[in-house]
């Protein structure tokens with residue numbers, strides 16, 4: 001398992017609590033390009049390519065940075081890839097990858113582009129993460145909207161997991177209690193490059209907050225319009241629509257998603 005992270009961050013994984021400060025102190029400065037191994041990796045965006053990077057930022061010039069963008073390549077293996085701030089580009093590679101573009105809490109830019117590649121991949125979005133794109137690639141891929149659990153430093157919490165993510169742990173998210181709901185529009189066959197724009201509506205205002213585009217994604221999980229329940233859309237159906245599902249049904253539809261959501 002590989003780690004890329006900011007100094008001092010603690011990860012909770014299946015193998016226990018790992019304090020990474022010592023290990024990171026010995027590693028070179030982390031650039032915006034983060035490459036995993038062909039094993040199971042946990043990679044956090046460095047959020048370090050910004051105006052505070054004195055190698056990038058020319059004195060007296062306007063902003064020369066990538067505004068916290070990271071380019072993350074998980075390579076093979078069952079990875080957990082987390083972009084953090086900025087409009088990140090994240091590639092899962094082969095294996096069952098869990099990809100989070102944020103979390104950004106509404107800070108901008110926050111439009112992440114995520115590729116699942118081969119394997120059964122999951123992309124997780126949280127309120128405040130902005131409008132994004134998820135291209136699933138081959139396999140059974142799922143887009144999930146929910147309140148991703150974070151620590152006090154805004155880092156998604158990874159909890160012990162079983163199966164293919166026993167080495168990395170998995171993030172968790174409250175989908176049932178999310179403060180909004182989703183709609184989908186089917187634009188397959190229109191030559192747009194993506195197949196579904198999903199819109200997230202804030203329940204209290206009824207306003208659209210974001211639109212997430214998908215291509216080669218088979219499943220979508222969100223929250224019911226009234227709240228308090230999970231909805232699911234089968235994107236392989238001729239006329240996909242959201243229907244209510246129990247957690248037991250989620251487990252049958254997608255065991256990896258069931259490990260993540262509640």
Ligand SMILES: [Ca+2]
Pocket residue numbers: 036037038039040041074075076077078079
């Ligand atoms: Ca990997």
Ligand SMILES: [Ca+2]
Pocket residue numbers: 045046047068069070083084085086087088
């Ligand atoms: Ca980032």
Ligand SMILES: [Ca+2]
Pocket residue numbers: 083084085086087088101102104110111112
């Ligand atoms: Ca991001």
Ligand SMILES: [Ca+2]
Pocket residue numbers: 092093094095096097116117118119120121
């Ligand atoms: Ca993958």
